[in-house]
Amino acid sequence: MENNGRMLWRYNKEEKHEEIDSGDKKKPLTVRTALGLLLENIDPNDERTLVPMGHGDPSPFQCFRTAATAEDAVVATLRSATSNCYATTYGLPPARKAVADYISKDLPYKLSADDIHLTAGCKQAIQLAITSLATPGSNILLPKPTFAMYDAAAAYTGLKVQQYDLLPERGWEVDIDSVEALADSNTVAIVVINPGNPSGSVYTRQHLQKVAETARKLGLLVIADEVYEHITFGTNPFVRMGEFASIVPMLTVGSLSKRWLVPGWRLGWLVTTDPTGFLQKSQAAVPQILQNTKQEFFSKCIDVLRLDADIIYEKLKEIPCITCPSKPEGSMFIMVKLNVFMLDGILDDADFCLKLAKQEKVILLPGSTVGMENWLRITCALDPSVLEEGLDRIKAFCQRNAKAH
Ligand SMILES: *Cc1c(COP(=O)(O)O)cnc(C)c1O
Numbered sequence: 001m002e003n004n005g006r007m008l009w010r011y012n013k014e015e016k017h018e019e020i021d022s023g024d025k026k027k028p029l030t031v032r033t034a035l036g037l038l039l040e041n042i043d044p045n046d047e048r049t050l051v052p053m054g055h056g057d058p059s060p061f062q063c064f065r066t067a068a069t070a071e072d073a074v075v076a077t078l079r080s081a082t083s084n085c086y087a088t089t090y091g092l093p094p095a096r097k098a099v100a101d102y103i104s105k106d107l108p109y110k111l112s113a114d115d116i117h118l119t120a121g122c123k124q125a126i127q128l129a130i131t132s133l134a135t136p137g138s139n140i141l142l143p144k145p146t147f148a149m150y151d152a153a154a155a156y157t158g159l160k161v162q163q164y165d166l167l168p169e170r171g172w173e174v175d176i177d178s179v180e181a182l183a184d185s186n187t188v189a190i191v192v193i194n195p196g197n198p199s200g201s202v203y204t205r206q207h208l209q210k211v212a213e214t215a216r217k218l219g220l221l222v223i224a225d226e227v228y229e230h231i232t233f234g235t236n237p238f239v240r241m242g243e244f245a246s247i248v249p250m251l252t253v254g255s256l257s258k259r260w261l262v263p264g265w266r267l268g269w270l271v272t273t274d275p276t277g278f279l280q281k282s283q284a285a286v287p288q289i290l291q292n293t294k295q296e297f298f299s300k301c302i303d304v305l306r307l308d309a310d311i312i313y314e315k316l317k318e319i320p321c322i323t324c325p326s327k328p329e330g331s332m333f334i335m336v337k338l339n340v341f342m343l344d345g346i347l348d349d350a351d352f353c354l355k356l357a358k359q360e361k362v363i364l365l366p367g368s369t370v371g372m373e374n375w376l377r378i379t380c381a382l383d384p385s386v387l388e389e390g391l392d393r394i395k396a397f398c399q400r401n402a403k404a405h
Contacts (some may be wrong), residue, residue, distance in 0.1 A: 039363065095118055098286050126225070173201070201329060223253065228332070254269055255267055319398050
């Protein structure tokens with residue numbers, strides 16, 4: 001049983017390496033595959049509760065339930081039976097207007113409904129943005145560590161990917177030198193994720209401006225992923241990249257999924273299609289959701305995330321083999337370095353996560369799935385008591401597997 005799981009894991013890792021070497025069509029080890037494999041390896045006789053610190057979906061926890069206003073808005077729209085018709089291609093005009101007003105609150109200029117295309121979640125916005133940029137021979141700059149959806153969308157369209165570095169010791173800022181070194185005449189765009197997944201970083205206004213100026217100098221479009229907009233709990237406030245749209249043109253992608261804690265509603269913005277028809281009904285509720293959600297809802301959610309991030313940061317100090325170079329300030333994640341050399345019989349990040357799942361029923365995401373081998377991504381969007389339990393188990397696991405000295 002143990003060997004089986006390990007071999008499956010290795011097999012997938014090897015496939016990934018092969019894919020990188022030969023560029024053929026084999027499947028890479030994705031976040032979803034990794035999490036699936038870890039879940040399969042949980043001991044069915046372990047009666048303890050599962051601690052899911054690898055996912056990015058807080059919605060199962062009661063403390064992260066969406067705002068009542070959002071639920072009411074969708075229910076009222078459904079009951080009204082006024083929105084069961086086909087939507088216009090780019091989304092319902094009142095919903096587009098509401099998104100324009102909502103985003104404009106943070107900008108020095110006003111967007112109009114014409115600037116907004118509604119999508120089935122932020123993921124579809126990403127797919128559309130990437131597809132629209134893919135011309136033969138062109139490439140795109142993605143951050144490392146990354147959000148895997150961009151690689152997948154690029155691979156699908158034939159757009160080549162280049163990874164620029166984020167600097168862990170500098171709060172995961174963009175390594176401008178690495179961007180300048182990578183960009184060539186075929187580079188069409190740079191993706192900037194702020195607040196960051198998986199880094200938990202929140203960029204300052206000055207840094208965003210510098211990135212915008214660099215993009216302009218290099219002739220790149222900016223794709224600003226702001227799906228974690230306003231989810232900040234450190235010292236830097238959230239600043240929209242769009243503040244610098246006069247420097248460089250940009251596409252902004254976002255959704256209700258993270259700030260409203262409803263990833264299953266599949267409501268995002270950039271361009272729309274509506275394969276399921278659900279988008280149509282919930283679209284009609286968008287104006288009420290964006291306009292009527294009370295600040296208390298957001299504050300409560302941010303308070304839990306801040307508490308969770310503090311718990312993780314403090315508890316990790318007691319675990320020598322895991323170090324955190326940069327305290328998270330936003331989004332729902334924290335990237336930490338795994339010092340495998342301090343552990344006995346653990347090969348790498350993937351092996352660590354597999355054994356942790358098996359022995360402790362705790363799921364963490366191996367950094368190699370987001371482009372950083374021997375790092376780990378920890379989700380802070382958990383009920384704080386569950387989180388503490390998970391960290392205690394990680395500590396016990398690390399102690400048990402520490403190298404004797
Ligand atoms: C979750 C996430 C998305 C996708 O959001 P959906 O609205 O659920 O499609 C996009 N970008 C980043 C960085 C994310 O973490």
